[in-house]
Amino acid sequence: MDARTLKIKAAAEALTYVKNGMRLGIGTGSTAEEFVRLLAEKVAAGLDVIGVPTSERTAALCQELGVRLTTLEETPVLDLTIDGADEIGPELALIKGGGGALLREKIVAAASAQMVVIADESKNVEVLGKFPLPIEVNRFGLAATKIAIEKAAAALDLSGSLTLRMTGGEAFVTDGGHLILDASFGRIPDTRALSNALHAIPGVVEHGLFLGLARVAILAGADGIRTRTQP
Numbered sequence: 001m002d003a004r005t006l007k008i009k010a011a012a013e014a015l016t017y018v019k020n021g022m023r024l025g026i027g028t029g030s031t032a033e034e035f036v037r038l039l040a041e042k043v044a045a046g047l048d049v050i051g052v053p054t055s056e057r058t059a060a061l062c063q064e065l066g067v068r069l070t071t072l073e074e075t076p077v078l079d080l081t082i083d084g085a086d087e088i089g090p091e092l093a094l095i096k097g098g099g100g101a102l103l104r105e106k107i108v109a110a111a112s113a114q115m116v117v118i119a120d121e122s123k124n125v126e127v128l129g130k131f132p133l134p135i136e137v138n139r140f141g142l143a144a145t146k147i148a149i150e151k152a153a154a155a156l157d158l159s160g161s162l163t164l165r166m167t168g169g170e171a172f173v174t175d176g177g178h179l180i181l182d183a184s185f186g187r188i189p190d191t192r193a194l195s196n197a198l199h200a201i202p203g204v205v206e207h208g209l210f211l212g213l214a215r216v217a218i219l220a221g222a223d224g225i226r227t228r229t230q231p
């Protein structure tokens with residue numbers, strides 16, 4: 001089964017969580033986009049939902065396909081967020097931000113009563129960190145922020161390159177106007193300690209560790225769908 005088929009299967013299963021009248025958070029990335037396509041079919045068939053997109057890219061796709069959108073200003077409390085992930089670890093701790101939308105994704109997930117993650121089985125890992133951790137930083141003081149992150153990581157026995165994300169020869173800029181440093185730590189055994197340490201650095205806007213946010217992960221593999229839950 002190819003990767004796209006697995007993403008579609010996970011997205012289709014996530015649709016069973018969507019009920020009429022729900023206020024949705026709508027994720028970013030190729031798996032979330034499959035969800036948007038399936039959601040749009042249901043909307044065309046009469047499902048009444050409204051969504052907050054987690055990126056300009058997702059907003060554009062929703063508009064194109066006729067999924068009604070709102071903002072967190074108008075609709076600050078959401079019923080359900082459906083989003084992809086780069087890694088899914090123990091207790092449904094996640095690494096997100098491969099698509100650069102981590103800040104809005106985390107704000108939207110935190111505003112939702114429930115977060116359901118959709119992915120193929122390859123994203124399920126025993127220890128987070130093989131996928132480089134995206135860290136969204138303010139442009140101001142980039143070099144100083146980078147040193148502060150390196151020091152904080154070293155204090156937790158973490159090391160590895162911190163790479164400024166680039167696109168088309170230019171620094172990648174998030175929807176919020178910030179930059180991203182991708183941290184290749186390899187393994188992050190204590191995700192909570194790293195999360196706290198990163199949040200204590202003034203130039204760090206947000207990081208891609210999503211802890212205690214996801215309650216359900218829908219994993220599509222060659223043998224079918226598996227659902228992991230976290231009370």
Ligand SMILES: O=C(CO)[C@H](O)[C@H](O)COP(=O)(O)O
Nearest residue numbers: 029030031084097098099101
């Ligand atoms: O966090 C994300 C975007 O910021 C995505 O959810 C994550 O990168 C997974 O993307 P994909 O479904 O394309 O593998």
